[in-house]
Amino acid sequence: MRKPVHAAFAALAVLVASGSAMAKEGSGGMPQLDYHSFAPQLVWLAIAFLALYLVMSRLAVPAISDTLAKRQGKIQGDLDAAEKANEETRALVQAYEKRMADSREDARKVVRDRSEADSAAAAARLAALHDKLNQQIGEAEKRIAKQRDDVMAGLETMAKDIGQEVYAKLAGQPADQAALSAKIAAAAKGGR
């Protein structure tokens, strides 16, 4: 910063010196103060400035503001389109997700219904099987009991026959039928 300041003082000194020198020569010092040159400068300033003003206000400013507005409109339109597309995408995604959730719920329901039906059928089949087995067991028990009775009855008859024969051989006379039968029945029942 120091150098320009010094230079400015130097310039000022030279300026003053040359100004006074020119004044001595009679050429009029600073050209800026020569009022004879004012009129042409002002006339041409007015012409040039007015020309530029007309060019600017009639041609340049409308052209530039149109272009800027057009660009702004284009950018805004693109942004709006992008926003709209974005919203559409979001709606699509939402619909897709809803569909997904619905079908998942449906699938779960189908599976649940199916498994309920399956377990009910299984229980029914199990009960039927149970009944059938119970019935078979009952029949088998009856059959066993009957066979045992038959065997027992056969055993009694056999025992009576054997008892009669034994008695007849020992005593030489036929045994009392009724007393024998009673004795055998008691023995069959576990008595003596």
Added chain:
Amino acid sequence: MHSPMEQFEIKRLLHLNLFGIDASFTNSSTWMIIAVILATAVFVWGMRERALVPGRLQSVAELGYEFIAGMVRDNVGDGGKKYFPFILTLFIFILFCNVLGMVPYSFTPTSHIVVTFAMAAFVFVGVTIIGFAKHGLHFLSLFVPKGVPFALLLLLVPIEIISYFIRPFSLSIRLFANMLAGHTMLKVFGGFVVMLGIIGGWAPLAFIVVFTGLELLIAFLQAYVFAILTCLYLNDAVHLH
């Protein structure tokens, strides 16, 4: 050695007389017209395609437009839209005159007080007319700062009035003096280069190189300052502080 002020001399290239007024086409006029033509080239020819994606020249034109549009919007508000083309013209005209003045052997129209003062006076008169047209005599309240005790007003109102009427001078002298000083300094150091010759002339030459960059900055900065001060004055007239 040539005087450093010689570069500011007005040379009549074509003697013209318009209704008794000297309207000669001078070197100053030449560079004003060149500035107008170049500005037109950038802003009209550069915008010819009106492309959505701008090219280089269109970007420059849009940059200038948006720069001043933002300045007017920030400093004046919506009320300043009407005056935007004028302020854009003012900025571009001063900027092109200043920057073209940096071309060697060219002429800087804005280095003449009569040119800058004419523009500043036009702004001053225009702003004053706008103020009175918008607010009538109420515009005079511009000179009365709000919320100040009466005793202080006796002091402040004259100061406000003086500062108001000093505007065209400060506005024009700022631009003129910057151009004058910069170009004079370049010329003086150019003289030093010649004086010191091939042995010592390198130092002032290096300074000229650096200072030319600074002058380009000042060329832009002074156009910007002129435009923004015009905006501020306009804001005063439109909104009364």
